[in-house]
Amino acid sequence: MQADRISLGQFLSLRSGGKRVNTADALTYLYLTIGTILMFGPVLWLVASSFKTQAGLVKYPPPLLPYQQVQVEVEGYDEPLPLFAVTQEDGSARELAQVRRVGIEAQMVDPADPDAERIKINIRQREPVEEVKLAWENYLDPLVELENFDFFTYLKNSLLVTSIATAITLIINSMAAFALSKYRFKGRDAIFVLFISTLMIPITVILVPVFLVITSIGWKNNLWGVIIPGAATPTGIFLLRQYMLTIPDELLDAARIDGGSEWHIYWRIILPLARPALAVLAIFSVMWRWNDFLWPLIVLSQNDYFTLQVGLNAFQGELQIQWHYVLAMTVVTLLPITLVFAFLQRFITTGIATTGMK
Amino acid sequence: MSASPPQVIQPKPATRLLGFVDPLTRPALLLLVSAVDRVLTPIQRRVGIDKMGYFFVLPNLLIFGIFVLFPMLLNFYYAMTGGTKLFPQDRPFVGLDNFATLFDCENFTQPNSCQEDLFWRGIFNTIIYVIFQVSGIVFFSLITALVLNRRIIARGFFRSVFFYPVLLSPVVVALIWKWVLQYEGVLNGIIEILGGESKRWLLDPNWAMFWVVFVSVWALMGFYTLILLAGLQSIPPELYEASSIDGANGWQDFRFVTMPLLMPTMFVVLVLSLIRAVQMFDQIFVLTGGGPGTRTQLMVQYIYTTGFSNQIQLFGLSAAASMVLGVSLLILTLLQLRLGNQSSLA
Known part of the structure; x- marks a missing residue:
């Protein structure tokens, strides 16, 4: 009890302790660290979030960095198509671009081979491929x-x-x-x-x-x-x-x-x-x-x-x-x-x- | 700089004062200045030097009179008129009816029993808010000031960290926290990772007031920390040398040297934060809008809503409520003068 009291006193006192790092110093820096996180954290979080897309913002739990789905240009299509990682029936994985989605079925095309027949898959078989990208359009x-x-x-x-x-x-x-x-x-x-x-x-x-x-x-x-x-x-x-x-x-x-x-x-x-x-x-x-x-x-x-x-x-x-x-x-x-x-x-x-x- | 003899001080040319004005408007401005001089010089010759003080005080006095003094007097009249018209000549005189309406309560401890229950809820919420906000501010700014006053690395940086939110506008502060606290926000994310339960913090009647207080302490404490830090640094170091010769430990230093000498500064912090807390509006207005229900609606919001944002604008009731606020501020100020005199005598 006595020891606690002295360390509290040192913590409150004007003078820093001796040359060694003591309890009071440790408490001081602990306080400063927590304080910095609390004071700056929310502002930084706001700035980080402001670079996420509308779709990225609703993700929960929220990721730290602004991710966006990769879009690929495919020959024969005017608009860039969203890229997905698809797990096929046989268990192998490949990256396909989605042409359109009908209900629970998605029509995919291989960006490397756009002329091939479209591949129909269940939407549960696909996961979006994402990259870190700033959504400047929020500002523009x-x-x-x-x-x-x-x-x-x-x-x-x-x-x-x-x-x-x-x-x-x-x-x-x-x-x-x-x-x-x-x-x-x-x-x-x-x-x-x-x-x-x-x-x-x-x-x-x-x-x-x-x-x-x-x-x-x-x-x-x-x-x-x-x-x-x-x-x-x-x-x-x-x-x-x-x-x-x-x-x-x-x-x-x-x-x-x-x-x-x-x-x-x-x-x-x-x-x-x-x-x-x-x-x-x-x-x-x-x-x-x-x-x-x-x-x-x-x-x-x-x-x-x-x-x-x-x-x-x-x-x-x-x-x-x-x-x-x-x-x-x-x-x-x-x-x-x-x-x-x-x-x-x-x-x-x-x-x-x-x-x-x- | 006050010790140097007057003839040494060389007044800087006024053109340097205008350094930030762009070169095109600068001649125009200087022309204006010399035009004012040409008008004033004959006047000065007639009235004498000392009466020129009236001229210099006039612009400020004019604005003060029209936008502060006159409205202060007019407010009494508004408080005693009814109706929804703005111009005084269209408003029927109702005497003290507005105050009677505000104070029409069966039981003053039950806002529900009052005719203007929102007003009383506002008062109750303001009291709760003020008590917790002021004690939060005093406590955390004292600790922070003590920590920042120690021998630490990067003191300037840490001082800025705690001070930075002070500069942010209430709207920005509220939006920052609204984003952090929303249901799919980062706070709930962290809580879930730690195994806790998500909450709609700002819609939860038990938590809304906590967060309203928390956010204002977050936003304002840096300001008071700075004042306390200045107070701490004005304590002469010899006193600590003396106390260490007497064998005092850290706690005794704090209790018998720091605290007594910091008391006047603490008092300033207490009074300033108190008077500001009573007037709180904008941050809460954006953060919760006074909700959930009326849980976080304070007095100033009642004044604003009654007079300006409701469909039916009851200016008289709003003015009467603002007089109640003014009287509370007056009481706090007088209390401050009274206690301030006592503490300076002690």
């Missing part, structure tokens, strides 16, 4: 021909919302943060408190009245209705204001002596110096907007205006879920965020660790 079909999933429209809408909203958020939040950190005017502190007090009030609490405002302006089924309401983020103002407070006032005064206007100071001094904080806010904003769901779901009810998230939800909510397409489109949707993460990982993690915000 939705891009061109699905009538209820207009990928490029959704992608365009998502890109527009994300980029415009992030640009607006950065500009108006940095202007407000500049005012709140570098000027003395009546009501300044009241405005700051007003902004910050809404940190804990999400849009879920005021859905109906915001919907009214949007409808009155005529922004229903309009991307502006998604972009504007969330632009004045208290998080951004707080983050930028704290950062701008560290910019020395002497810099501003020097610029004023040189005859620079206040707008000039904002544009030429404050913005360039606040770049690290702006970068953090930009990353947050991209994440918020790309992943946003509930508000776009309410504002956008017509297919033409759907963002990727709303479109994906509608697509997966159909009576017959076309999983092979849903999986592929999910992968496409998570790709940009994954790339952003891969390149800006350090920025994101330090940004969150220092501000405590997401």
Whole structure:
């Protein structure tokens, strides 16, 4: 019992044990291994599954890799024929291509000898010949021909919302943060408190009245209705204001002596110096907007205006879920965020660790 | 960087700030910037430097006022009107009827006995969800942060592994798990290989809530792990040196050095995860749709369904329910301020 307790203590302690691999280290790596499988496994499984054909997806228990039946070109036939391994009556096995199937009987042809007479066999005598092959059509079909999933429209809408909203958020939040950190005017502190007090009030609490405002302006089924309401983020103002407070006032005064206007100071001094904080806010904003769901779901009810998230939800909510397409489109949707993460990982993690915000 | 004297800092030219803007639109943007300057300079001359603060705060204040402040006030009015029309002038004033409807219950512990039984089910489910989700998040993110804070190889990699799902959208997270958990999915495949029995996990009333909680812990814990890790790393190493001189073992280190110093961070994690859990919607909406039946339907889904997705849109009832949600959030926030002050005094 005592020994157990010490190893638990070592496990929890900040310091790693001695030079030998001890119980605590073993537990640590065990935890990390299981954790990695649990965190990454489902995502990898999604990616792997997205390359399986519709027929491959219903196989159970599911195979790890995407298999497809081999198709062979046979002389005299326009379409490639599926290849089967056939066990003949005498027990010998050979590979035949199937011409057609009637009930439980299949008509087969030997790909090496297409002119020979067709061989009729019972379908229980044949097994499909399979190979590992990626079903790229899962990715390509939705891009061109699905009538209820207009990928490029959704992608365009998502890109527009994300980029415009992030640009607006950065500009108006940095202007407000500049005012709140570098000027003395009546009501300044009241405005700051007003902004910050809404940190804990999400849009879920005021859905109906915001919907009214949007409808009155005529922004229903309009991307502006998604972009504007969330632009004045208290998080951004707080983050930028704290950062701008560290910019020395002497810099501003020097610029004023040189005859620079206040707008000039904002544009030429404050913005360039606040770049690290702006970068953090930009990353947050991209994440918020790309992943946003509930508000776009309410504002956008017509297919033409759907963002990727709303479109994906509608697509997966159909009576017959076309999983092979849903999986592929999910992968496409998570790709940009994954790339952003891969390149800006350090920025994101330090940004969150220092501000405590997401 | 704060220690350097001001004259040393060379402001970077604004053109570098626009490095990502393509060269064709850059001159247009700079033209716009100088146009704003030309408009503002005479104004600045008239009102003085400090009043320019009003100008800078104005755009944000305008959007805030129209899309946050005004709706907040309007929400009270909506909560006290009835009918199915959206515009306020078409809506009859009904006083507190909407709240009376929401709270019309014979027995508050039995959602079945309530007129708006979905609302009460939502509240009950939210409470269950919040309790398990928050404790799951606090527990697993603490363990993960402690593990990641040890001397391990490839720490950066493992930190990313636990953090990665945080970035995924709720829709994507839900679809990933819907695929894993479906009847012919990989989980059932593994279970059968191990000799167990397949289940329709998301349609099983006894399991749906478990998976809903599990998936949110999976998706969100990395965020809190990061915050706790920052908290752990801010503990001065000298304290551990001192405690090892005093002969403390690992458990005592944890109990008497790590835990007390990590408490403020733990508190932040608790409050943040609590406030977010109460507002949970999108992940569950895509994963189970609130089902089976109403097993995993939470409060926000009730607000959404009542106001926006039902054939008859009861905006008043929806607004009233959202006020109940707002009040619960307010109570949690006040509780946080109260307890936060106490813990900082201690």
